[in-house]
Amino acid sequence: MPKEQGRKLIAQNKKARHDYHIEDTYEAGMVLQGTEVKSLREGRASLVDGFVDIDRGEAWLHGVHIPEYLNGTWTNHAARRKRKLLLHRAEIEKIERRVAERGLTVVPLSLYFLDGRAKVEIALARGKKSWDKRQAIAERTANREKEQALGRHLKGIRD
The missing domain is CATH 1.20.5 (Single alpha-helices involved in coiled-coils or other helix-helix interfaces)
Structure with missing residues (x-):
């Protein structure tokens, strides 16, 4: 089977662009379980209540809803579990510094596949x-x- 090429959009958080001034964006990978990937490939996800938290030098995505895979068995995932984001340490430290000193928040803007890998676009944002x-x-x-x-x-x- 040929490898996927390009960008395939799964979900977008339009409300974030309405509620926040977007200051800076980052692309991050996600640590997912197998059934989460299958559910995302079906195009099912919601970013509406999502936010990013930095905890002990690691970025975590909270509140993103990836529904259970319909054909999954007992190995299915929890729909709203927290997911680890894959970012460079320097990026995580920069985000953490800016959130602490300026009162910004980090919100997910979009969820997509890039060349077959699940990515999330996150943004440093200030509330409107x-x-x-x-x-x-x-x-x-x-x-x-x-x-x-x-x-x-x-x-x-x-x-």
Whole structure:
């Protein structure tokens, strides 16, 4: 069987981009059990409640839901267990330092296969205030209206 090539997206955390200002992103591998990989290959996962915790020099992914593999037996995994992330020690120390000094949090943004290996994209993020969210929505609406007006102008349609 040929080796998988490219990137296959499994799950994305759209709510994280809405609720946080993303400052820096990292790509990390994950330590998974066999049935977790099979469940991910079926495209089943949820990152909504996920977060990353640094404990004794190791990064752990908490709250990510990978449902049990349907054809699994007694060897099935727990759906919300904590999973170890594979990062370089320097990256872990940098993340830990920035979280401690600036009050940032680490959230998962996406879960995907890259050349057959499960990866998670994590981000250092700062929580948005409610006025930040309203401002972002207003900017999106203004840009959409501007694009629509430009399209109408190019087509020769008058308002």
